[in-house]
Amino acid sequence: MNHPQSNHRRRSFLKSASAASITLSLAEFSFLGRLPSVSAAESQLPTTAVQFSEDIEPLVRLLEDTPRQKVIETFAEKILSGTSYRQVLAALLLAGVRNVQPRPSVGFKFHAVLVVNSAHLASQSAPPSDRWLPIFWALDYFKSSQARDQQEGDWTMSAVDQSKLPPPHQAKQAFREAMESWDVEAADVAIVSLCQSASATEVFDLLAHYGCRDYRSIGHKSIYVANAYRTLQCIGWRYAEPVLRSLAYAILNHHGEPNPSTSDLGPDAAWRMTQQTLPQLDKGWKFGRVDSGATLSLLDTLRSATPSDAVEATAEMLSSGIAPQSIIDALYLSSGEMLGQQPGIVTLHSATTTNAMQYAFRTAYRDRTRQELLLQNAAFIPYFRQSMQGREKVAAQTINLGSSESSDQASGDATDTSVDKLFQTVSENRGKASAAMLGYLDSGAPPEALIDAARRLVFLKGNDSHDYKFSSAVLEDYYAVSPDFRNAFLASSAYLLPGSQDKNNGLVDRVREAIL
Template sequence: MDRGFPRRDFLRSASVAGAALGGWERLGLAAGAEEARVRPDLVRLRPEIEPVVRWIEETPRDGVFEKAVAELKGGLSYRLLLGGLFLAGVRNIQPRPVGFKFHAVMVINSAHYLGQSAPVSDRLLPLFWALDNFKNSQAKDVAEGDWSLGPVDEARVPKPHQAKEAFVRAMEAWDVDGADVSVAGLCRAAGAAEAMEPLWRMAVRDQRDIGHKAIFAAQSWRTLQAIGWEHAEPVLRCLAYAMLDHGNDKPVPVGPYEENLRNASKIGPDWQAGKPDPAATIALLEALREASPEEASAKVVEMLGQGIAPGSIWDAALLFAGELMMRNSGIIAVHATTAANALHFIYGASGDETTRKLALLQAVGWQPLYRERVKSPTPVKIDAITEETAASTGPEAVERIFDAVGRDRARAAAETIAYLTRGGSPLAVFDTASKMIFRKATDSHDYKYGAAIWEESLNVSDPRWHPRLAAAAMYYLPGARKPDSPLMIRAREAVSGVLG
């Protein structure tokens, strides 16, 4: 693997984007022989995407918006722009450690997710922001050694019937070279769902890098559903390489994985047949305020054995992540939510029962790890937020919430609960939050957290918790009083040139 990597990390959404943006689903670029020529030390991408990736890679940062506008006007589809941007990051940005500049890759699906619910006039803004973010990360990568994803060592790729077993064996042994060639073989030999199963298992294994391995796995799958599974091989190679990072530590998982493997075997066959129980959610939420990772995970086994529905357990993990945001709205609290969101997605995407149990156990067991790193002199409780009096449930109430975000986040949270519990529109809050991100975001976490918290708050198992999760988001989201980002002002001007 070291020979290939360093030179010195379902289609519905795409069809919605294409329908909303007119004829953008036309594949407006064809690769000529010269355009498709790739340096021998770089992985070769598919011919329809290679020229898109090349201009994203080669265009200077200060001219990339103008180049994108010209390509879109020339017939480039939304899906090819999305795919080109994602694959440019996969090919050019070092995925170790999994985070930092590699957010240029991990943020792509979050930007896409938020953009799909936006008005047509705003739908391209997240991708233009991500273009600039990629160019920034690309420059950092060059300065730090100019990593790139190299070609596969074809002579070592296992036979199709041996690829899955070889990949599992390599990943369990933290064997980078073996994992690279075997994941390439697995991708070629198996369908999408089958190929992802061993990757899901490895994604839930290790909390190292504050949960980014699970986040990268979920974001990879979700982005591939938008751009096409045919682009999967370089993505899964990059993902496997990232998941085997252990820094200067011993190659063992961080967190309660080994204990949770044992816990998973204790969970009975009818574990998904339990009944929702909001009291159990509160009990687990209370336990998470003091429990160790192992104690929290054992509590999950106990609750499932008592006939508690998994959804009630998920609600507790997500509520506690929101509570950590209320305690200290920093990077650790952001990842308490985004990692829980990734594990929740893996829980729904995997077809393997043990992996699904592990995703649930790890989602709960990781929260104490985040808790111990969130420093807060005055702990608060998400289930004890006092409602403010809501004057109305109209648009002016939502405007008042986001104005309060810029002055008093606790008040904004209380007003959010009052608005939603009195029948206010969750989508109105979501749309306004997205608009704030589109205009004021300055960091990948604005997109990652915004997408994760709204997905979970809108799809929470028990609707009574939706206002609480939405309220927690007010401790991090940009408010109306924050100045618009100069970059996003430029992006809006560029997008108007495409749509005008």
Template sequence: MRSASVAGASLGSWELLRGITPAAEDAKVRPDAVRLRPEIEPVVRWIEETPREAVFEKAVAELKSGLSYRSLLGGLFLAGVRNIQPRPVGFKFHAVMVINSAHLLGQSAPTSQRLLPMFWALDNFKSSQAKDVEEGDWTLGSVDEGRVPKPHRAKEDFVRAMEAWDVDGADVAVAGLCRGSGAAEAMEPFWRMAVRDQRDIGHKPIFAAQSWRTLQAIGWEHAEPVLRSLAYGLLDLRGDRPGPIGPYEENLRNAGEIGADWQVGRPDPDATVALLTMLREATPEAASAEVVKLLKSGIDPGSIWDAVLLFSSELMMRNPGIIAIHATTAANSLHYIYGASGDDTTRKLALLQAVGWQPLYRERIKSPNPIAIDAIPEDAPVSTDLEAVQGIFEAVGKDRERAAAETVSFLSRGGSPRELFDAASRMIFLKGTDSHDYKYGAAVWEEALHTTDPKWRPRLAAAAMYHLPGASRPDSPLMIRAREAVANVLG
């Protein structure tokens, strides 16, 4: 029998959401704001204009009246794109970057809980919207139509502007690119620009990957304002001189040394361990150069990706916190770009940068804790039934090291990864209080469930126990308020 402590709380009024979980009135748009497509504009407007304290009731009422999940997801994402400044790429802008993570976690949840991440994201947007107003009330404006290039010139103009860190030139070129190119073609130069710069602790590839993934869910027809916001964020220099942070120039040279058959190699767990060990001390340049050697020797790129994610997870074990979170979420986004890009050089760069960035995170953490992810014992006395999952999340709130060891034993002995993932998601839904709970949770579980060598899955999952909320943490006040709103409207 599944314990209530694993579920986080008795479902209670959440069951009422089953009846409205889907498979407005119009309003004038301020003249200086970008106008969205007419089918989504009314949804965006009520999200923008409804007071924070009433937004849950409004959302439930709209869903009850037939609002589709896709429209709610799209309206929430586009409200953030229009109203939240993507500079710096982080902080309040997480209201935009977290949407896809919330969506992914929600899609795997039972029907009664599938909307919970959207309730959380609604409140998060209203909080960020208020902060943006306090900081100057930035709004994504209309594009300068007179400067939008012809379709055949748009990609070249965009690349030239991005390489010159030319904000205005990139903005008009994005519009031409979206209007004259297919989705994959339009995104290709964005992938290259996203992987070049580690500034903002890796948020730039996160923003790019989250934008593309959310557009896949809500429709490419909404791409133009999203990609204009993305370009503006990618060009943020944080007051520095133009140029990328991290080993990008070195890795451009490294990419040129990698042969054409670099993706045809043999999986090698020993190579994974050797690179993992190297990352504990190497410079960014030395670590990236080692990738070239491994690929030339015939190692499968997947074994290199395993080392990257194992090391980023080890950083979480050494010193849980914001830097360790981004070591994983940035690696996850670079891994996604590696799979999404159709350009051979960009794919090489995504892998090289993923390796080269890890020492940058390591140095910012500077943890004296010598804990090693490949040294977690596998002999914790746990079963492989649901009660073991309950015990793991009870341990999370008391002894994270024990929770990690029990996770390794549970999965190594044949316990269900899906049951563990589902329990982790419920912890995030009901007890999470921060965007990073969603971003990190979605990223680490995606990597754990799809790791190249399944032998590493238990260890990636174990490292997550150093950050995930445990069963003893109270339900978040926000979810309590959302539950009350559901009961008020549907009860």
């Protein structure tokens, strides 16, 4: 039995979490200790609908059938009775791919699927006491997306016709032909046969190749490739078939356009340049020298380049002996710079797409696929810049790299700046907060304290899928950027991370009430 004082301390969380100032101690989340710990490692459907294996179908159905207002409480009860983290994560992904159509764009309501891995990454990186919170948020978010899909026609993934599957030895060629001709029906049966016969690594490489070939859906195709594969790495490849069917369907989206295989369309221009350029790359392209000057040169080029220009400039650097890392640093800095120029949905996706493409670059096994990802990532930066022009005003500022007098001053002032104060400033003045974060990091303060605080604020304040997608991407990518540039990159995230004065999302309160 719980001691009355212990219950009182748990209930005090509700009051403290709603306070104007932020306290980022583990004690605030102590009530989560009632849930089983999560280790870092770990109604009838239509007869035509795809069915999942017996081990997961009941949990998926429970998620599908539970009303949104009861989903937190229902799954809290399941978790308390022994349902595991992986089972809940699998149900989230599978319910999404069965119930939410990745059309007319691989975005919008489909973020219920795209955000599953982002929530998982946030969970993995959080203290053990907090790891259920992103999953509870994703459960609630799925229900909102499911409702929207029902309003738009109530799409459900159908069962595949097994009689139409190409034989295993022809699956790869059949899939390539279907993807090249943008044939949805042929791709659907081919990916099932490929999933049943090829290795996960080979399948990922193929999907990464096609996921990066066009800019439609502002990068969401590459994002889905990376996020689907990463989630399957946790829940198990045995659940891959419906996920890969959904993924192939998403990659072939070209809503409102003629067939790209027979048309010369703008979103495919950079891909054509990439394919023409690849034969020019030397076999030693991976073994060049790291050169910060080359990074800054490419950063400047990407500010005004066309997508095709970006491909050409990147290929020239690789051919001249510049290491991929120096190019990658420029891509990260470019995405960070755009955040300050126009904080919003387009520039957010420049960061999340770069995160996805760089994950794929590190994971793909064929040199050609990795080259494609690098060149296409460079091409997407100008595509994003073009998309910015159709929205709000684009500021003329460039990313603060920490070398100016003002940055030196910020660094000097940072000795008296706490993490709490930094995130208070985020709510008040994002430009000032970015400069203060750079000063804090350049002063030698531990980045982990800032990263942990940012993640916890997403748990407390995040309302939209993009809060999870963006934060999981940039907080992970801090360590992928070279030391010379990583502080500037992370500081730019202040333009879109939640601040401590932002309104609470109410999630923590709902979870607390469900488990006490």
